[in-house]
Amino acid sequence: MKPETTPRGKNGTHLAKWDRPQQAEVAFQKLKMTITEAPILENLDWVKPIILPTDVCGFAIAGILNDYNIVGVLRPVDFHSRRCSSAYQSYDAYDRELLAIVETLKQWRHYLEGTNYKVII
Numbered sequence: 001m002k003p004e005t006t007p008r009g010k011n012g013t014h015l016a017k018w019d020r021p022q023q024a025e026v027a028f029q030k031l032k033m034t035i036t037e038a039p040i041l042e043n044l045d046w047v048k049p050i051i052l053p054t055d056v057c058g059f060a061i062a063g064i065l066n067d068y069n070i071v072g073v074l075r076p077v078d079f080h081s082r083r084c085s086s087a088y089q090s091y092d093a094y095d096r097e098l099l100a101i102v103e104t105l106k107q108w109r110h111y112l113e114g115t116n117y118k119v120i121i
Contacts, residue, residue: 042067042075049117052108054100059089061096063104065111080107 044050044067051066051074062081069075080103088099101121105112112119 042069042077044077044111045069046115049120050112050115051120052101052104052112054097054104054121056093056096056100059084061088061100061103063100063107065104065108077111078108080104 044065048067052063053066054061054063056062060081060083062079064076065078065080066074066076082103084096084099088096091099
């Protein structure tokens, strides 16, 4: 006897197959492909410059620790983001940008101290 693998509802009846429109199926397949081929986090290469872009929005701050891979393409090493408290949300945009820079420098201090290259922010 083979195991039952067909999904069943609460009353034991077979569930209908979920039919997606063709456009949704294409979008789903594209999403799967994009996720599996997305840039994978790489190890930091200590002999290349470190790029540290930051960004803010009305309620959060974020930063990405990047360096260049073997062929010279900018690749992510680590990500950092956090939600800002209501006090930080009331800061002006340039103050929140500075907050994002300070937070990311604190977050990746162990990577950035002692590097031979300048850190580009």
